[in-house]
Amino acid sequence: THFGFKQVPTSEKAKHVAEVFHSVASRYDLMNDLMSMGIHRFWKRFTLHNSNVRRGAKVLDIAGGTGDLTAKFADMVGSKGKVVLADINASMLNVGRDRLTDLGKSGNIEYVQANAETLPFPDNTFDCITIAFGLRNVTDKDKALRSMLRVLKPGGKLMVLEFSQPVSWLTPIYDTYSFKVLPALGKLFTNDAESYRYLAESIRMHPDQTSLKKMMEDAGFERVDFMNMSAGIVALHSGYKF
Numbered sequence: 001t002h003f004g005f006k007q008v009p010t011s012e013k014a015k016h017v018a019e020v021f022h023s024v025a026s027r028y029d030l031m032n033d034l035m036s037m038g039i040h041r042f043w044k045r046f047t048l049h050n051s052n053v054r055r056g057a058k059v060l061d062i063a064g065g066t067g068d069l070t071a072k073f074a075d076m077v078g079s080k081g082k083v084v085l086a087d088i089n090a091s092m093l094n095v096g097r098d099r100l101t102d103l104g105k106s107g108n109i110e111y112v113q114a115n116a117e118t119l120p121f122p123d124n125t126f127d128c129i130t131i132a133f134g135l136r137n138v139t140d141k142d143k144a145l146r147s148m149l150r151v152l153k154p155g156g157k158l159m160v161l162e163f164s165q166p167v168s169w170l171t172p173i174y175d176t177y178s179f180k181v182l183p184a185l186g187k188l189f190t191n192d193a194e195s196y197r198y199l200a201e202s203i204r205m206h207p208d209q210t211s212l213k214k215m216m217e218d219a220g221f222e223r224v225d226f227m228n229m230s231a232g233i234v235a236l237h238s239g240y241k242f
């Protein structure tokens with residue numbers, strides 16, 4: 001398709017992110033369930049519920065990975081709609097495509113290898129854009145947000161599902177979990193503690209709720225708001241293009 005596109009990561013961060021996701025791709029779904037104790041399913045269901053996506057809509061799932069959101073969106077938009085699963089990482093994209101094909105999802109899904117910073121789509125293409133647990137991996141987040149705004153249709157909605165800053169009483173427990181338990185789980189199940197240490201660090205470095213809201217507003221989104229889930233461990237930000 002004319003969407004076919006290959007991005008070569010350049011920065012050190014991009015290289016590291018590429019290595020992490022190449023190495024975890026085949027175990028990604030199992031680890032997601034283990035690490036979040038299955039709760040990521042709830043966070044995603046809440047996101048889908050808030051998307052207002054209708055039959056016939058065009059949806060872009062950026063950093064779509066193994067395709068949890070894409071699979072559900074494909075049902076929601078129906079045969080007249082379209083869902084594009086975009087991810088920078090060929091290994092994740094392959095696992096996602098195989099998995100969704102096995103689930104019998106096809107016909108209205110397109111797979112595109114693309115960097116969130118330079119989305120290879122025309123202006124005003126999508127009714128809804130999601131990026132779930134992806135933005136914190138992106139090197140230039142402001143550039144990525146501007147790119148999302150560009151390809152969103154006027155009236156369209158962006159939803160960013162991402163780890164955020166938990167309430168203060170939870171911080172000590174959360175720190176122990178992410179810096180001790182997570183890498184240990186990673187080592188046990190994938191023999192790869194390093195990738196999960198990266199995960200914990202990338203979560204700490206990511207802007208908190210109000211900072212991300214401000215970034216979205218600065219990029220040009222309107223009516224930007226967020227909702228905390230699981231005591232702020234995760235937040236769902238949304239904004240519109242008008």
Ligand code: SAM
Pocket residue numbers: 017021032062063064065066067068086087088089092114115116117131132133134137138139
């Ligand atoms: N959205 C899926 C989910 O919620 O299960 C996958 C999330 S996974 C933690 C993060 C994904 O972001 C990986 O598949 C990775 O390849 C992708 N990614 C990282 N940097 C990216 C970028 N600059 N542009 C697009 N995708 C990127």
